[in-house]
Amino acid sequence: MRVRDAAAADLPDVMNVLDGAALAIDVETVRTSIGSGGALVAVSEDGERVLGALVLDGNRVEAVAVRRRRRGQGIGTALVEAAGERRERLTAAFDADVAPFYRELGFEIEDADEPGRRRGQR
Numbered sequence: 105m106r107v108r109d110a111a112a113a114d115l116p117d118v119m120n121v122l123d124g125a126a127l128a129i130d131v132e133t134v135r136t137s138i139g140s141g142g143a144l145v146a147v148s149e150d151g152e153r154v155l156g157a158l159v160l161d162g163n164r165v166e167a168v169a170v171r172r173r174r175r176g177q178g179i180g181t182a183l184v185e186a187a188g189e190r191r192e193r194l195t196a197a198f199d200a201d202v203a204p205f206y207r208e209l210g211f212e213i214e215d216a217d218e219p220g221r222r223r224g225q226r
Contacts, residue, residue: 105155105179107186110143117154118145125169133166134159144186146170146179158183165196184209188226195225 110118115135122129137143142160147153156170156179165187170179188194188209196206203213203222211224 105146105148105177105182106151107144107146107182109141110138110145110157112138114138114143114145114154114157118143118157118159121154121157121169121171122159122167124172125167127167127169129159129167133161137161137166144183146183155179156183158187160187160191163191163193163195165194168196180205181209193225195223197221197223 115131115138118134118138119131122134134143137159142162144158145154146156148155155174156168158168159166165184168180168183184194196211197216198206198221200220200222203224206224207213210226212226213222213224216223
């Protein structure tokens, strides 16, 4: 597995991964992120299959998702780490059940305004 910048041709695969994770993000946001160099994909070694995706809006992680069968293999971690190498600071808002993922990546976590939501920065 390797992480690279997402290309316009990756848009359908990126949306498939994000939709599979039931993340509420629209295609225009993803398209804009790809166009501005703010989207990353984790791909199989042969580069043929998108295994995970991360979408940034500036320093904010808008979405990060990994194909269900590939979860728990460090792909999400690799995506966030790669984003952290490109940005001085990262922020994110997320459901409380994924707070341990972000905490393990060095995010400082606090409650968000919505019940069951958290936000973090590193």
